[in-house]
Amino acid sequence: MLQGKKIVLGVSGGIAAYKAAALTSKLTQSGAVVKVIMTENAKWFVGSSTFQALSRQPVYDDTFEEQDPSGVQHIDLADWADMFVLAPATANLIGKLANGIADDMLTTTLLATEASVYIAPAMNVHMYQHASVMANLKKLDGFGFKFIEPGDGYLACGYVGKGRLEEPETIVEVLRKETDRRRQLSGRKLLITAGPTREKIDPVRYFTNPSTGKMGYALAREAAEMGAEVTLISGPVTLDTPPNVKRIDVVSARDMYESVMEHFPDQDIVIKTAAVADYRPAVTFDHKMKKKDGEWEVEMERTTDILQELGKKKTTQFLVGFAAETQNVEEYGRMKRDKKNLDAIVVNDVSEAGTGFGADENRVIWMGKEEEKLPLLSKQDVAREILDRIVREIRDL
Structure with missing residues (x-):
């Protein structure tokens, strides 16, 4: 699965850097082309000649030392990579990446790449558990970075606990599985709705x-x-468009209905996560309504139920809805799934603190x-779990 894959391995300054040499060897033996970027501190633990010999590729450690004057090496490397692996990833490197700091060859290239980045932390158990490190890891998770969790065991500092760099064999296996996973929706067209509407x-x-x-x-x-x-x-949001995604911005429920119906026929999978308004004002005004004494009543009318219309029109599409509930969550979820002719529905209780609208977890x-x-x-992670289940259910059709 790794044959011909172009992997940039970022090595930062921790004692676990010696394992990065073994990782380079195993990745190369698996058929990957590995190019190593070292931080200055990493060179205190392992020399660049070691990585050069194991990878049979140049090793990069200086932003300003251009090995090929016809290009800009950190941009060329960033564009070249299919995958980017940070092993070991120290607390310092994690902090820089989480906060957009680019002060050496490794961090500069990291900020320029659109390849998937896999972070394999390695540090003292108490460092790993420190609130600032945990906050940086959570921030990176929100950015879409992937993690190869450290193992438990005896650490170089003498402590026993979580913080040991995962074994090279395990890292290689994770990358193999991820490479296979990247092909699971290849050739499929997938439509997703997201965000709110404004009426x-x-x-x-x-x-x-x-x-x-x-x-x-x-998702x-x-x-x-x-x-x-x-x-x-997408309805009005403040999020950046994910890489390799075609984004269409809409505002109202009517806008979203028209756009969804236009794109629906040639889709393979449709996932409707958008929180579309059920009602809109029956009358809208071209000028600002001025304050008056007394109450102001706004008459509301129903909007079109997009998901229900899709359920009526679907042919071969696999249709997934979302339902935000505050009571009888499972009962209402099943009712919506069956009534709207969905293949699946994802239900969550938005009354639970720290989940649902606006939260980073669900x-x-x-x-x-x-x-x-x-x-x-x-x-x-919820997105990964949902898509894994969709792939399984489509495979069983």
Whole structure:
């Protein structure tokens, strides 16, 4: 699975750097082309000639030492990579990456790459558990970086606990599985809706909801990484478009309905995470409504139920809905799945603190051919779990 894969291995300054030499060897033996970038501190533990001999490729350690004057090496490397692996990733490197600091060859290249980045931390157990390190890891998780968790055991500092760089064989196996996973949606067209809608009253007022689009954008990012051709129809959000995703911006429920219906026929998979308004003002005003004495009543009318319309029109599409509930979560989820002719629905209790709208984590129930309650996970991990289940269910059709 790694044959011909172009991997940049970033080695930072920790005692676990010696394991990076073994990792370079095993990746090369697996058929990957490995180019190593070392930090200055990494060279205190392992020499660059070691990596050069094992990889049979140049080793990079200086932003300003251009090995090929016809290009800019940190940009060329960033563009060249299929995968980027940080092993070991020290607390210092993790902190720099989380906060956009680019002060050497490794961090400069990292910020320039659009390849998937796999972070394999290695440090003292207390460093790993420090609040600032945990916050930086959580931040990187939100950015879409992937982690190869450190193992438990005896550490070089004498402590026993979590912080030991995972073994090279395990890292190689993780990369193999990830490479296989990247092909699972290859050739599939996938439509995702995300974010809220805004229903205008007048030029300065509208009805909306707290959706931030994080769940839908996490799904779009993950699906694109799995090889899908992703179209993301998004309500008003402040999120960046994930790499290799076609984004269409809409505002109102009517806008979203029209865009979804236009793109629906040639899709293979449709996931509707958007929190679309159920009602809109029956009358809108071209000018700002001025304050008056007394009450102001706004008559509301129903919007079109997009998901229900898709359920009526679907032919071969695999259709997944989302349901945000505050009570009788499972019962209402099943009712919506069956009533709207969905293949699956993802339900979550938005009354639970720290999950749902605006949060970085979610606790959901998958209701497809089988039902499964997932634990509290980051929204990126929830996206992975959902897409894994969609792939399994499509495979069984």
